Amino acid sequence: MDTASLTGKDLAAAINADTTARAKALTERAGRAPRLALVVANEDPASAWYVNSLKKSAANRGIDCDTVDLGADASADTLRTELSVRSADPETDAIMLQTPLPAGVTLDDVSAAIAATKDVDGVSPLSLGLLAAGSAGFAPATAEAVVELLKHHGVALEGRHVAVVGRSNVVGKPLAHLLLAENATVTVCHSRTTNLPAVTAAADVVVAAAGRIGLVTGANVREGAVVIDVGTNESSDGKIVGDVDAESVRGIAGGLSPVPGGVGPVTTALLMRHVVLAAERPR
Amino acid sequence: MDTASLTGKDLAAAINADTTARAKALTERAGRAPRLALVVANEDPASAWYVNSLKKSAANRGIDCDTVDLGADASADTLRTELSVRSADPETDAIMLQTPLPAGVTLDDVSAAIAATKDVDGVSPLSLGLLAAGSAGFAPATAEAVVELLKHHGVALEGRHVAVVGRSNVVGKPLAHLLLAENATVTVCHSRTTNLPAVTAAADVVVAAAGRIGLVTGANVREGAVVIDVGTNESSDGKIVGDVDAESVRGIAGGLSPVPGGVGPVTTALLMRHVVLAAERPR
Incomplete structure (x- = not known):
């Protein structure tokens, strides 16, 4: 099939x-x-590239962007203090904390210092809980992008079976909650799943979000299923490729999101939308 | 089979x-x-019965229990204030908010006022988010009881496929996260799931938590599967019955938790354990 x-x-x-x-x-x-604070504490080139692309996107939308570089040696305390100050600052509407964090500091250690009303990439435990409970809060932009992309292309979710491969706090888990809110039946699979191909082959929609090249192939999806590729991996020849083996999936799946050009641009667009939503919030 | x-x-x-x-x-x-505050704002007989049984359990464990009855007309503000005061009170170790809440007040409106460190039934969005993120926090006791019951009876979860029927914030959703943390593959089903019998029949473990009599029958589970019944429904002849049609499941399932006497007593025991854990917390 096409x-x-x-x-x-x-x-x-x-x-x-x-x-x-x-x-x-x-x-x-x-x-x-509207003003976004990008808090950085690393010297990672990929992070620097991403921060730059966010700054460009913000500028293109008419959003001011402060880059707050705390250095790759910043302590958890330093990070928490900065995030708390920005959370309390009436001139800062939105906060994004970049990863990787300094050695020994985890997202868990510091993310709770971001006020939920400014947590535009939904990284704090409170944001995740609000999302899970169906309350007002920001979803991680990547997870939301998957659902928005499916809706945009007219893929029905109500009552359909969606297999989410990957259980990260930033994609797999929040995505499961967003899909449940759309009345989908949701299976979360991961590295310990026994017989992953059989699980994905039973699904109407497969979302690959495990960060592994070749995770989903044509043999693992059923005729006409929709496949969304959240992966962004660097291949051995330096290209950005997803988690899905696109070549083998084409001709079997009913639809497949490309990498790049699928979930990625929607994610960035949603982040900027979140900044404006945060700025629009009455206070 | 037996x-x-x-x-x-x-x-x-x-x-x-x-x-x-x-x-x-x-x-x-x-x-x-150790001291537990039971906050009540209803005149519901089932709630009164449950509060009484909690008071008895607490007394049997050596836990002091304050019942704070705010009346069935209490406003969301009144509830939030009481929960905040108890959250700040150094003599109160643990807080449980009883349902139903007064007309027009939702758990969402008030649960965030319970400090996560005292939220022993894991009802606040922050508690749910901490659980989802794998951080320290109290799980809703019923959800935790399912996992503890499975472990107690030696049911392996790693890599196994578990179907959770029901997506409530107090059972289905937190249970999905607890099962993922045990490395199970988890499918969350609900009232909008298409072909529920096929989904449950594919699972190694089925958890019925939708509050509907006869939800899971022998025709919907596979030979040797383990079935956990979280339901507590009142049958037409006034008996407490679960969501599982025990008679038809017996002889097919490898194991089935009874109602009453299965998840229920473990839930109450875990609530009291949570109170002690909250009291043991250094401060």
Whole structure:
């Protein structure tokens, strides 16, 4: 069968246009632009590249962006203090904490210091709990991007069986809750799952989010299933590739999101939308 | 095949013995018994019955218990204030908020006022998020009781496929996270699941937690599967019955937890253990 390419570019463009308009309206109303603090404590080149791309996206939307570089030796205390100060600062609307964190510091150690109302990438335990409970809070942008991409391409979720491969706190787990909220039946699989191919082959929708090249192949999906690829891995020849073996899946799946150009641009667009939503919040 | 009865009585007794010993040690060390506040705002007979049974359990363990009755007309503000005061009170170790809440007040409106360190039934969004993220926090006792009952009866979870039927914030969702932490593959099903019998029939372990009589029958489980019944429903002839049609499941399942006498006693025992754990916390 023909496998549709579930690209994220049009959706991202539509979200971005809305965000830009809302940022403009906010700026006119408040006399200042929405403001995002990017807190960095590493010297990782991939993180630096990502921070740069976020700064560009923010600038394109009319969002001010402070990069707060605490250095790769920052302690958990230093990080918590900075995140608390920014959480209390009325001029800061949104906070994103970059990974990797300094050696010995975990996201768990520090993320609770980000106020849930400013936690635009949904990394704190409270944000995760609010999401799980169906209360107001920000979902991790990548997890939300998966659901928005599926909706954009008209993939029904109600009553359908979705297999999420990967159980990270930033993708797999929050995604399971977002899918449950859409009335999907959700199976969460992971590295310890016995007979993963049989589990994914039983699903109407397969989301690959484990960070492993070749995790999902054509042999593991059923005819007509929809496959969303959340992976961004570096291949041996230096290309960015997903978790899905696209070549073998094409012709079997009903739809497949490309990497790059699928979940990625929607994720960035949603992050910027979250910044504007945080800035719009009455206080 | 022979279906083992997965009773909770021995396990509950073992937990209770440990809790009683620890409460005694705490009382000797601190000069006061561990203290649980039961906050009630209803005139529901079932709730009154449950509060009474909790008070009895607490007394049997050597735990002091305050019942704080705010009346069935209490506002969300009144509830939040009481929960905040108890959260800040150094003499209160643990807090349980009873349901139902007054008309128009939801658990979402008030549960965040319970400090996570005292939230012994894990009802607040922060507690749910801590659980989901794998951080320190109290799980809802019923969800934890399911996992403890399975372990007690030697049911392996690692790599096994568990179907959880029901997606409530107090059982289904937290249970999914507890099972993932045990390296199970977890499918969450619910009222909108298409072809529920096929989903449960594919599972090694089925947990029925939807509050519906006859939800799981022998036709929906596979030979040798383990079935845990979380339901407590009142049958037409006034008996307490679970979600599982025990008669049809017996002879097919490898094990089945009875109602009453399965998950129930373990739940109460774990609640009292949580009170002692909260009281043992250094501060």
